[in-house]
Amino acid sequence: MKNSAWNRKSFLSAAVFIALMTSFGSASAADVQTKDVVVTANKTAMKVRTSPAAVEIITEKEIKTLGFNDVRSVLAYASNIDLSRAVMTGNAVRIRGMNSDHTLILVDGRRMAGEDTRSTANSYALQRLSVNDIERIEIVRGPSSALYGSDAIGGVINIITKVPTKMGITMGINTGTYDTATFLHANLGKHGRWTTAFDARLDSKRKILHYVYSGGHMGTPQGGHMG
Structure with a gap:
């Protein structure tokens, strides 16, 4: 009886150990798979090691582990990316020293409304x-103009978002010397096979008269995107 009880305990312990190791192995494999797959370099899913361009991927796990609380901080952590404040309340993002209007920022592989002109140069995207x-950020360094146009000569930053399963709204306000910008991101949830999200921006700009900013001017909503 004692041997039977001991064998039963040993069997259960071994089963628990195997289950834990299998779970750990699956999680690790999933992390590696997510880290190793890139879709930005040639617009199709491929392994980072086979990509023709220099690629860096920052995962959701890294963002949480390092405690970043905004996208600007995440990109500042990446290699060969320079960030500085733009004229208004936005940011100038440069890859390998190229001008900010040669760095293309995408969200889920698409340009953000109001961010694809030389006057904005992605300054408000972050x-x-x-x-x-x-979910992750894919950074492709070097010319990608053949795929994305002349504004991707320096490189491409593709921000991949999570699939929205629940409804939620994120708002933010940035105030600078020259204007105030209000940002809105709304997840409208999942409806069958479709998920919907919406982004918008509203600017309040100060007028300039004889090189002095005074008064106020409320801009119109700067579009958004549905997906």
Whole structure:
């Protein structure tokens, strides 16, 4: 009886150990798979090691582990990316020293409304997203103009967001010397096979008269995107 009880305990212990190791192995494999797959370099899923371009991937796990609370901080952590404050309340993002209007920022592989012109040069893109909505960020360094146009000569930053399963709204306000910008990101949840999200921006700009900013001017909502 004692041997039978001991064998039963040994069997249960071994089963628990195997289950834990299998679970750990699966989780590790999933992390490696997510880290190793990139879709930005040639617009199709491929392994990082086979990508023709220099690629860096920052995962959701890294963002949480390092305690980043905004997208600007995440990109500042990446290699060969320079960030500085733009003229208004936005940011100038440069890859390998190229001008900010040669760095293309995408969200889920698409340009953000109001961010694809030389006058904006992606300066507001970073404020319009919450790190809590990010699954990973793919950074492709070097010319990608053949795929994305002349504004991707320096490189491409593709911010991949999580699939919205629940409804939620994220808002933010950035105030500078020259204007105030209000940002909105809304997840409308999952409806069958479709998921919907919406982004918008509203600017309040000060007028300039004889090189002095005074008064106020309320801009119109700067579009958004549905997906």
